[in-house]
Amino acid sequence: MDVAEFRCSVSLSALKLTFMLLFALSPVEGQLHVVGSPQPIVAAPGDDVILPCHMEPKFNVVGLTVEWSRPDRNMEYVHLYRHNREMTYIGRTALFTDGLREGNISLRITNVTQEDEGRYRCFVPKLKSQTKSSIVHLIVAKTVTTETPLHPETLQTPNLAEEFHSKGGMTRRSRLIPLVVFGFFLLLCVAVAGGWFIESKRRKTELASATS
Incomplete structure (x- = not known):
């Protein structure tokens, strides 16, 4: 899996998780x-x-x-x-x-x-x-x-x-939405950091191969 595929996979996972949480928090x-x-x-x-x-x-x-x-x-x-x-x-x-x-x-x-x-x-x-x-x-x-x-x-x-x-009345959804947003932001940060790490490692490998 190359860097682009990895980033796309992590981003899709983060979006799925966010939608699942929002759906679970909406009133039924x-x-x-x-x-x-x-x-x-x-x-x-x-x-x-x-x-x-x-x-x-x-x-x-x-x-x-x-x-x-x-x-x-x-x-x-x-x-x-x-x-x-x-x-x-x-x-x-x-x-x-x-x-x-x-x-x-x-x-x-x-x-x-x-x-x-x-x-x-x-x-x-x-x-x-x-x-x-x-x-x-x-x-x-x-x-x-x-x-x-x-x-x-x-x-x-x-x-x-x-x-x-x-009544002390923030609903369960209104209390947890900031946590959902923070979790989504954290997942994006992990995705970007992971992509940067893999890209950096790939470049070092290519550089080592070119100089050997």
Whole structure:
């Protein structure tokens, strides 16, 4: 094997290893979880409110079905997202469609009433995971004291990146990517050094043969 073939072989091996590691670190559906708010969401009548729910780790759900229902009221659907279309069953609900690619399946309810109080279930039926759903509890109280008002002008789509970070939340992939890059760089260095060593040895051999 000459120097060029050796360099090509080492470079291909390094690329294969990098792709294998990146593939192993990318999230698969079996590792996903549907996560809702562990604390009740409190709102006053007439407020707009967000029922938080997201995929952990982040996962694109644009091509999946997302169902919001009320199990305590035997309501099969409150809001349904299917085939890239939204259907609201109470006329005052919406998803953050721009956030679906990041796994944000939170539900926004406008002008809440006392009848809206209760348990809500966010469910991704076609998700290949043991945790396909989560329950969010909404409390509608006449007097609400919160540090952050729930009026429409203050509502924002939940920032999942900040939420993950606050939980100590770098994902396994984000922690290991620098190691993958470093390993790939190290393999390239070894390939270059090996090629230089073989080339140097070959030249010394040729020089010795020429002078003998």
